[in-house]
Amino acid sequence: MTQAIRTTTAQPLPLPEGIPGIVADWSSDQRAFKNVPWGKAMMWIFLLSDTFIFSSFLISYMTVRMSTTDPWPNPSEVFALTLWGKKIPLILIAIMTFVLISSSGTMAMAVNFGYRKDRVKTFVLLLLTAALGATFVGMQAFEWTKLIVDEGIRPWGNPLGAAQFGSTFFMITGFHGTHVSIGVIFLIIVAIKVIRGDLDHERPGFMTGRKGKYEIVEIMGLYWHFVDLVWVFIFAVFYLW
Amino acid sequence: MAQAQGQQLVAHVEGQQHPIGIYLKIWGLLFVLSTASYLVDYFHFQGYLRWFLIIVFMLLKAGLIVAVFMHMLWERLAMVYAILVPTLLLMVLLGIGALEADYTFFTRGVFFLKGLF
Numbered sequence: 523m524t525q526a527i528r529t530t531t532a533q534p535l536p537l538p539e540g541i542p543g544i545v546a547d548w549s550s551d552q553r554a555f556k557n558v559p560w561g562k563a564m565m566w567i568f569l570l571s572d573t574f575i576f577s578s579f580l581i582s583y584m585t586v587r588m589s590t591t592d593p594w595p596n597p598s599e600v601f602a603l604t605l606w607g608k609k610i611p612l613i614l615i616a617i618m619t620f621v622l623i624s625s626s627g628t629m630a631m632a633v634n635f636g637y638r639k640d641r642v643k644t645f646v647l648l649l650l651t652a653a654l655g656a657t658f659v660g661m662q663a664f665e666w667t668k669l670i671v672d673e674g675i676r677p678w679g680n681p682l683g684a685a686q687f688g689s690t691f692f693m694i695t696g697f698h699g700t701h702v703s704i705g706v707i708f709l710i711i712v713a714i715k716v717i718r719g720d721l722d723h724e725r726p727g728f729m730t731g732r733k734g735k736y737e738i739v740e741i742m743g744l745y746w747h748f749v750d751l752v753w754v755f756i757f758a759v760f761y762l763w
Numbered sequence: 764m765a766q767a768q769g770q771q772l773v774a775h776v777e778g779q780q781h782p783i784g785i786y787l788k789i790w791g792l793l794f795v796l797s798t799a800s801y802l803v804d805y806f807h808f809q810g811y812l813r814w815f816l817i818i819v820f821m822l823l824k825a826g827l828i829v830a831v832f833m834h835m836l837w838e839r840l841a842m843v844y845a846i847l848v849p850t851l852l853l854m855v856l857l858g859i860g861a862l863e864a865d866y867t868f869f870t871r872g873v874f875f876l877k878g879l880f
Contacts, residue, residue, distance in 0.1 A: 540840065547841035555842050566846050577853045581860045588864035591871050598804050616801045623797055627790035630832045634786065637778045740779060740834075747832045751825055758821035762804055763814075 561732075565741045569748045572701075576752050579694050580759055586686040595682035597761045600673065601665070615761045618661050619753065622702075625654035626750040629743050636739035641716055644739060648713035651746065655706040662699045666692075694756060701749050712742045779834045789831045796824050 529535065537556055538546050548554050555563045587594055598611040605613065632647035669675045669691075677692050679685040715721060715734060724733040800820040803813060830836045835843055 537839070543839060544841045544844060547839060555845070556839055558838065558842055563842070566842070570846050570849060573850055574853070577850075577856070581853070581856050584857070585860040585864040585867075588861065589867035589871065591868065591876055612801065612804050616797075619797050619801070620794070623790070623793050626793070626828065626832060627786065630786045630790070631783065633779070634781070634783055637780045737778065744833055747828055750832075751828050754821055754824045754828070758800065758817050762800060762817045 559735075559737045559741075561741050562737060562744065565744050569744060572748065572752075576694075576697070576755070579690075579697065580755060583690040583694060583760065586690060587684070590684040590686050592684040594684050595680065595687050597763075600669070600675075600682065601761060612761060614661065614665055615757065618658055618665075619757055621654050621658050621661070622750050622753050625651045625658070626747055628654065629746045633740045633743040636716070636721075636736040639722065639736065641719065641722065645713050645717040648709055648716060648739070648742075652706045652709035652713065655702050655709065655746075655749075659699055659702050659706065662695065662702075666695075691760070694760060698749070698752055698756060701752070705746050705749050708742060709746070712739060779837060781834075781837070785831065789827050793824055793827060796820050796827075800824075 537543060547556055550556075553560075558566075601613075601615050602609050602611045603613050604610075628647050629651045632644050632651060635643040635647060674681050675688045675691070677689045680688045711728075715727070716739065720727070721734045721736050721738065724735065726732060727734055727738070797820075800817060803816045803820070808816060829847075835847075
């Protein structure tokens, strides 16, 4: 009846793949997320909760836009800019999108060079990501100023049509901009840790006893890519719809 | 000695190390997709074609970012499912929101704009 299986602790136990892998990982009487550092699993769970926050915003935006009886202002015209005497629709938002995607690319490279322990390149790429993020926030500040001062759009109403336009716009882009700003601050903190060699020497970080490792660059990267991911959805459903 | 080797193996597996080329390719693809979604607006596509193109480009971009930049492609399924499956619940919220919006629009039509229905 009983069957003993000989195992050795010299190597890690083999991990099954596919559906049996899910069952084995969750029932393993250890940590469920194999090969994933603790901090990274926690960041993913935070990002899942943040997904629900942004989804709630976007779904409430859908609900108020579908239920309003006033005409919805045309985002293509509201966010147009006059450049060189020509009116180009939505150009500011398009540039912001490209800036954020570029920053996602430099972030991915920073994570890669981090795991290669290339301190200088990781530092430069992290700072470049932070600079692009700050550029994005700056352009958003310009956009808000233009909408509030020039077009008279307020959270409670606007001269272009449905009052819900202002409330959802400031709520959604404001929350996203806050995420970008927090990301820029943390990018600078991680960049300083990298160039000081905190991660090479495994110095514990601020407010934690855990050793510094290059996985924190990847965890930072997860947050930053998430901010870009949210912008993909905002761009599609708010600006293009 | 053997134990040290085993630990090193685990430490090696924990980091996500991939060739730089794949990031550059995905980066380029994201630029192309963003340009395409901007052109949807620029050329004033309307109706179902516009919605279809917007949704397709949005999902492709989101998928590429999550799969490659966030390394979901290389994570174990236990992790992938724990993060991605709960987001499907949002479809329920989406459906409730749409139903509620239709109802509100209808009642607003009846009470605020007499004669619309």
